[in-house]
Amino acid sequence: MMGQMMDQPLLISSIIRFAARHYGDSKIVSRRVEGDVHRYTVRECEARARRVANVLQAQGIAAGQRVGTLAWNGYRHLELYYGVSGSGAVLHTINPRLHPEQIAYIVNHAEDQLLFFDLTFLPLVAAIAPLCPTVKAFVLMSDRAHMPAEGSIPNLLCYEDLLAAASEEYDWPDFDERAAASLCYTSGTTGNPKGALYSHRSTVLHAYASAMPNALNVAGRDVVLPVVPMFHVNAWGLPYSVLLSGAKLVLPGAALDGKSLYDLFEAEGVTFSAGVPTVWLGLINYALQNRLAFSTFKRTVIGGAACPPAMMDTLIDHFGIEVIHAWGMTEMSPLGTTCGLLARHRDLPVAAQRAVLRKQGHAIFGVDMKIVDDDGNELPWDGHTFGHLLVKGPWIISRYFRDEGGDALQDGWFPTGDVATIDADGYMQITDRSKDVIKSGGEWIGSIDLENIAMAHPAVLQAACIGVRHPKWDERPVLVVVRRPEAEVTRAELLKFFDGKVAKFWMPDDVLFVDALPTGATGKIQKNRLREQFREYRLPGTDGAC
């Protein structure tokens, strides 16, 4: 017997239609790459998204075809989010920080028909245009005044001209909620980037789940500034969850340095933000150095890489900002877990609460997870046994676009490539990425733990721990450290700092000071490049014969 409820597909267009109708006056504020600040309402955004849909139709884009974007967080990018997916085409967001060759690879692999891009990326697009035969036109996301004088790019169109010429009349079409909606490629730190092809259903379910209080907790009273880029995994779904909740949305454009962000937070009354740890490093240091406080900023999500406990403590204790530690990945839309306290933690001492909050947290409803050993046997949830983390759920890929890399699943579960523990209360904690884990004398050493300890030292700005070859132990951990400006700390002092904090066996064998750590396209430290960089390095007391 079937239920007798209305049958409505879960479509991305339902989000913008709902928002325009019920929260039409909610503000969207964008710092433009052109330099100024642009403001309008959700209602205007929806009307322009309808124009985008008509532009696509005029350009001959059929349902399911891919439309690429190379753009920062801004209102025009948002219009494409809704205009492209809402009309049945597939929004392909491209990470502009990737190597141009990789970008061309991705555009070709996706067979993008159109490529929309921000002014900043004019040289980049000029460079890749000849390599991208599938792209019928390149659309500069600006107005006539900003169009380049003469054309090194063939078929260059002007976004504002196209929109002005298009009709606002458009009925968002109904179709199968399992239809493809958007496409995002992993950064491809190993091998070629692989695509995750999200559906309307997965996107809307992820929007519901991620807005919930246990997850990102997005409310209509919030002013939300996503620092996480709309060019990577849909900015953790915030372009969807913020609009459906009626919150004010602030889009920072390309200026992600501490000062630019701080000024925007204060000017727009931002209450809630989200970003990777490296971004917070910049903002926190700017505020600390200039003795600034935040007047409205109350809550932030940190994810994409482990949030160092020292950073969490500064945000909470010094700035009074609640930190939600989140874990996810491209293949997961991206949210998998978020960390928050439960009723039973209410009366714990602060230090004990903080220990909970440092973990990556609980699966959000819809996601299931487990940890397994090398043979696939499920491991206990005891908070110390670690194993390969596998996940499943309606916003997790079942395979990569065009089956790249073969079967993506193991027995119906997606292997995350992360190594983690899960405790009896269901809190998951990432120990390491499996490719970064240090295997010493047959045992695993988690690099994140060692990095977190180093970063708690007042002289340390950033730290990365890598395994280096050892003749007897196979691998031993070595710390690569960036000191804070003006701060001093020696190798011996730093090693001493680890005393009593880890088992002797986990103690790093060496400390190497560097000026900067290599970061990748998503702002994370690239351990593979670091290992490459120290390929010739030999541990003290070894001759490298291994």
Added chain:
Amino acid sequence: MMGQMMDQPLLISSIIRFAARHYGDSKIVSRRVEGDVHRYTVRECEARARRVANVLQAQGIAAGQRVGTLAWNGYRHLELYYGVSGSGAVLHTINPRLHPEQIAYIVNHAEDQLLFFDLTFLPLVAAIAPLCPTVKAFVLMSDRAHMPAEGSIPNLLCYEDLLAAASEEYDWPDFDERAAASLCYTSGTTGNPKGALYSHRSTVLHAYASAMPNALNVAGRDVVLPVVPMFHVNAWGLPYSVLLSGAKLVLPGAALDGKSLYDLFEAEGVTFSAGVPTVWLGLINYALQNRLAFSTFKRTVIGGAACPPAMMDTLIDHFGIEVIHAWGMTEMSPLGTTCGLLARHRDLPVAAQRAVLRKQGHAIFGVDMKIVDDDGNELPWDGHTFGHLLVKGPWIISRYFRDEGGDALQDGWFPTGDVATIDADGYMQITDRSKDVIKSGGEWIGSIDLENIAMAHPAVLQAACIGVRHPKWDERPVLVVVRRPEAEVTRAELLKFFDGKVAKFWMPDDVLFVDALPTGATGKIQKNRLREQFREYRLPGTDGAC
């Protein structure tokens, strides 16, 4: 082109499986009708729900067949919520406050195969059993010690015996997410009760949507006590949304008087609750009379009937409890709108904020609404034009069970039978039920407004406004009032209290004092019974010739 995400049906079993796995230690505390307090964990609840599923199988219940319950809010009822729906059968919750004849009608109409009931309802079940031929067995939700000595009920079984005999081994089956999951009948204030047949999909989507911060805002750190009954519209979905969020759940059983509730709130550290206004009246008066404060209670949802502004003010200003005004109905699973402030209201004066919070609020994401005139033309969202409220969304019925009452929709929209305004910010406000609206001289007078003013008078405990026949104006409003114990107020004083608060035309023509107002099966004031009661009444200065 289809997306490439995992395909998982949205099933009610996925909620309890998720909860048991990820929040297995979350507590469920129940005040039993047997008198004591019962405690266990979500993990134990899920294990017993699996036993329930095996019991159903042993009793020959097939997928889609209906299983009735006559029960308070308690852990056994919760086990049936998951055991029945999770196994593919349909949970039919029955309102025990209905007239026994209506209950028998409903059981027959639904063709319930089994009827589970709480100890309190033994006499009721004995009375209706002979009228319910489809019911193969009646299951008393208690243990052997509480079974009646000799049987006036044929095929009477003992819940705890059945569970003890059943295996815990059970794999929750996968099936179409559109399959029927549960069934609830409207109270049928006019005509026979009609059934709303919810699906797994609608229930899970409603659980996601209703847990969101803009709606009920259910978080893992909460301790939730639903006063709203599990026997009517699934207690506003809280048995689902609380479990998926890992919050502690407190179920009050049959003792819903002020003192019993207050004691339970304090003993269990309740932070969040939900109920109809009449229940809060009891709790608030108990606390005020005994000069008690709440130590953990911070937030409550009030819906099912308009929350009187005076009640909202007392809760917020005196007790420091945030009030979320909610509107919904059986046919909507039930949630349609909830009220909260937006970012732009942050700096408004308290009185202006309060004026916003009194409305029934915004549609929750998934629901669309509109107001129309008698000819079905859409009316403007200006905050003062009122019209018939129509809704649509994935957790709203497309028809009644067995097509009772004919076509349930108008052009794809469900007509709610309510009259409302919607303002430019998207806030909806209920003026009246269309069957209660007072039509005077060709214009509509909203009874809720008049009642709210009366209830703001310190001597008034409850007020209901009904239309009575008038020879010239067709109908005129008359107030029926229950005074507070020991309080005095005259007809003239009360009418004077309206001066300047409403247009002269809206001024009630009379005030009638009564000892109590008739309330229906869901705790709401029954205006049809009130009108019946005052059928012989004539307005001052009229002779009844109309």
